[in-house]
Amino acid sequence: MSFEQALGKLENIVRTLEVGDVRLEEALKLFEEGSALSKQCLEQLEGIQRRLEVLKVVDGKVLRIPMDEGAPGPGAVPPQPPIDDDEEE
Amino acid sequence: MRDAKIFSFDSGEGGNKGPDRRSPRPAEAPPDGPPGPSPFPGARVFGVSELTRYIGELFKGDKVLQDVWVKGEVSNFHHQQSSGHMYFDLKDERAVLKCIMFSFANRGLKFKIESGLKLLVRGELLVYAARGEYELKVAEARPEGLGALYLAFEQLKKKLESEGLFDPARKRPLPKLPRVVGVVTSPTGAVLQDIRNILFGRFPNASVLLAPTRVQGEGAHREIIAAMELLNSIEHDGPEVIILARGGGSLEDLWPFNEEELARAIRASRVPVVSAVGHETDFTISDFAADARAPTPSKAAQMVMPDKAETVAMIQRMASIVRRDIAGRLDQARLRTDELSRALGLAVTSLLVRRRETVSRLAAVLDAMSPMQVLGRGYSITIRQSTGRAVRDPGELAPGEDIRTLLAHGEMVSVVRSVGSIMEGMQSPTRTRKGARQRQRGR
Numbered sequence: 001m002s003f004e005q006a007l008g009k010l011e012n013i014v015r016t017l018e019v020g021d022v023r024l025e026e027a028l029k030l031f032e033e034g035s036a037l038s039k040q041c042l043e044q045l046e047g048i049q050r051r052l053e054v055l056k057v058v059d060g061k062v063l064r065i066p067m068d069e070g071a072p073g074p075g076a077v078p079p080q081p082p083i084d085d086d087e088e089e
Numbered sequence: 090m091r092d093a094k095i096f097s098f099d100s101g102e103g104g105n106k107g108p109d110r111r112s113p114r115p116a117e118a119p120p121d122g123p124p125g126p127s128p129f130p131g132a133r134v135f136g137v138s139e140l141t142r143y144i145g146e147l148f149k150g151d152k153v154l155q156d157v158w159v160k161g162e163v164s165n166f167h168h169q170q171s172s173g174h175m176y177f178d179l180k181d182e183r184a185v186l187k188c189i190m191f192s193f194a195n196r197g198l199k200f201k202i203e204s205g206l207k208l209l210v211r212g213e214l215l216v217y218a219a220r221g222e223y224e225l226k227v228a229e230a231r232p233e234g235l236g237a238l239y240l241a242f243e244q245l246k247k248k249l250e251s252e253g254l255f256d257p258a259r260k261r262p263l264p265k266l267p268r269v270v271g272v273v274t275s276p277t278g279a280v281l282q283d284i285r286n287i288l289f290g291r292f293p294n295a296s297v298l299l300a301p302t303r304v305q306g307e308g309a310h311r312e313i314i315a316a317m318e319l320l321n322s323i324e325h326d327g328p329e330v331i332i333l334a335r336g337g338g339s340l341e342d343l344w345p346f347n348e349e350e351l352a353r354a355i356r357a358s359r360v361p362v363v364s365a366v367g368h369e370t371d372f373t374i375s376d377f378a379a380d381a382r383a384p385t386p387s388k389a390a391q392m393v394m395p396d397k398a399e400t401v402a403m404i405q406r407m408a409s410i411v412r413r414d415i416a417g418r419l420d421q422a423r424l425r426t427d428e429l430s431r432a433l434g435l436a437v438t439s440l441l442v443r444r445r446e447t448v449s450r451l452a453a454v455l456d457a458m459s460p461m462q463v464l465g466r467g468y469s470i471t472i473r474q475s476t477g478r479a480v481r482d483p484g485e486l487a488p489g490e491d492i493r494t495l496l497a498h499g500e501m502v503s504v505v506r507s508v509g510s511i512m513e514g515m516q517s518p519t520r521t522r523k524g525a526r527q528r529q530r531g532r
Binding site for chain 2: 003004007010011013014017018024027028030031034035038039041042044045046048049050051052053054055057062064067
């Protein structure tokens, strides 16, 4: 499930519970679902890996080259010779 | 253009001073004495071509006519598709000037010439011998009043708008959490730096992918398009949103973002595009075509990337609402259960109390009515052994029968010797004679 979908569902559950017209068993089910969804959303936020890359085409191949993050100014484009990145075949 | 004279087709400008009044500096004097033989003294006869050529020579020899600016309103505009040449008239209230703009000259036009447009053109006056006309060969044209770029912008905007390219229904929502953010901008310069700072500031573990490109100058829009296409071509782990950004600049500087091809490429992008070109007050065609427009590159980064801390807090808030809700409901249920069981307990207890009271009352009644009380006062009860029933009338018994006599402190068994009526015996029918053998038993 995408972050959007999970977040949307969670918001719906909160809204449903806030309206209050829910039976206890239903509420228990929503509670379990809501807890799982919030956990999933938080995991997705952590699941992204910090990267700063620049695209470069070398011999018709698209490469993703890590950019020097330390460079304070507008750094020159590729700091290193092209290294094949995670776009492996 | 400063030093060139602008010929206005406007009427006025003082009185009518004759045919030459439009020329402030008279053209250079024609060469002395027309060529050719003369049938009349002092006169000379020309062939038509000859004369036309002569006029052409005059035009060529005139510095003003060789490079002149003229303004007027376009009419009868015609763009010859096969040759690419443009034909039109420039006119004012009183005069018409035929103009031709060859394809090599009009190819660089940023805007479209159309009838009704007020135009300022520069060119060279020619004689078109075959038709006996003179016309202006236009080298350069610009809209009068508005700048050419501005006009081009308005024209393109109108065109794409009418095609529905800017239709709000076509705009895609931005993802709430882009796992990879694509950035199309110059690899050098403050814009990339600003975007980086905001993206990582809001989301420390963001993933940013730059497609570097030139963002100004001739042909820059093609590079921008290529950069966007490159980002779109990544199949695995590609960007989920693209920021198209450039810092502020003149209309000319921003021009690549006003190119039609780029507008179409933006709409063709697989992922939503946020356009952030120039300052807040700058609007480009890209801005209109994009899924969202940001007033500045920094704002684009803000729009695209959620603030992680805020998002975490929001999710936790919702989780705690859900948790508190269920806890509240369980508490309520528990309280209600408690209340019910307490009520039930009370009901049972009070029922028991009432029952106990009834029992003890009945016991007291019973006690009061107990025969033992009577025995205590000296009375006795005679029971016929054979039936075990109390004897009320001596007639019930026969002599020789066993009877049991209950006394306050015990009982005894006797044999009946005789039976008599109440007249002969004692007062109480229950009182028996006790002359018989007696066996004392217990208490």
